[in-house]
Amino acid sequence: MKEEELSEDKQPDFLLTIHFPADSANPQRFFAAASECIDALQACDKMLLKSFPTSIQPVFVLEQVQNGSLKIWLRQFLEAVDDDALKTLDWKPAIGKYLVKGKHLLLKRLEGRKGLPPSEVLRTVADELHELAKESDALRLPAYARLTEVDIAEQAKIISSSLSRLRPGEYISLGGDDGEAVIDADFSVTDEDINNLLxxxxxxxxxxxxxxxxxxxxxxxxxxxxxxxxxxxxxxxxxxxxxxxxxxxxxxxxxxxxxxxxxxxxxxxxxxxxxxxxxxxxxxxxxxxxxxxxxxxxxxxxx
Structure with a gap:
């Protein structure tokens, strides 16, 4: 497989920020938290790509790190494959945009919550992500698979785990063209929560x-x-x-x-x-x- 990049003028960028007070102890934990949050975002992309009946691999590239609270600019790359399911047009910008919007949408729906949302919210998120996938118009046939409430709940648990190194009052945010989504350190989802709800x-x-x-x-x-x-x-x-x-x-x-x-x-x-x-x-x-x-x-x- 050949790795292909999106053109500069179409490349979707987003900003991951770890917010913490200036006098915080054990600063190394913020870099560990950043790594785990990036892993969680990559897991989110893999979940989102389940809507497409083809094998596309998402890749993040570090563009810039800024001081203050830890600010990490990331670029979305896609590992391309020849697949008849995809249109012959340049589908990578369309799917790249879908992935950025999908991550933001999911985090926005989790914003301000302490735990797993109710099942009806999970169902709504799955419906919204399905609409986003269809709007990409990247497939020859409109056969975009709908993510399930289980998919959304499991991804919420992954995001929760990535925050384990942060302390009360600390939080992460994901910023981009659609605004900023914020998740507090006390957001927590466990296997038991998923079982009890679903x-x-x-x-x-x-x-x-x-x-x-x-x-x-x-x-x-x-x-x-x-x-x-x-x-x-x-x-x-x-x-x-x-x-x-x-x-x-x-x-x-x-x-x-x-x-x-x-x-x-x-x-x-x-x-x-x-x-x-x-x-x-x-x-x-x-x-x-x-x-x-x-x-x-x-x-x-x-x-």
């Missing part, structure tokens, strides 16, 4: 499954890292008897081993059927499956 139904099931061990938890207080279907999966082990034997050294887990287990999966849905969260735990460890060494396998094949 979950309409939770379905539970238990299935037998084999999980490849990537990283055991030696203390037994957190999730184990597994691999399933070539993808990472973190799962807690609720089989206390098996865990006790493992922690006493009676169960030997080696790199590359696998566990045959009964795993309970709890999937929570919102009222429209969208998945809000997935929780997994191993309720019973049935067997340790040893990694098959290549040498021993070749020996058996040769016999």
């Amino acid at each position: 979950v309409s139904q939770t379905l539970e099931s238990v299935r037998e499954i084999i999980l490849m061990v990537r990283k055991p938890d030696f203390l037994g207080e957190s999730k184990w890292d597994f691999r399933f279907d070539r993808k990472p999966m973190s799962v807690s082990i609720a089989d206390k008897d098996w865990l006790s034997e493992y922690q006493k050294g009676k169960k030997d887990i080696r790199p590359g081993d696998a566990l045959r287990v009964n795993m309970k999966e709890s999937v929570s849905y919102d009222a429209s059927g969208e998945v809000v969260s997935v929780e997994r735990e191993i309720v019973k460890v049935l067997e340790i499956k040893r990694r098959q060494e290549q040498g021993s396998l070749l020996e058996r094949v040769g016999k």
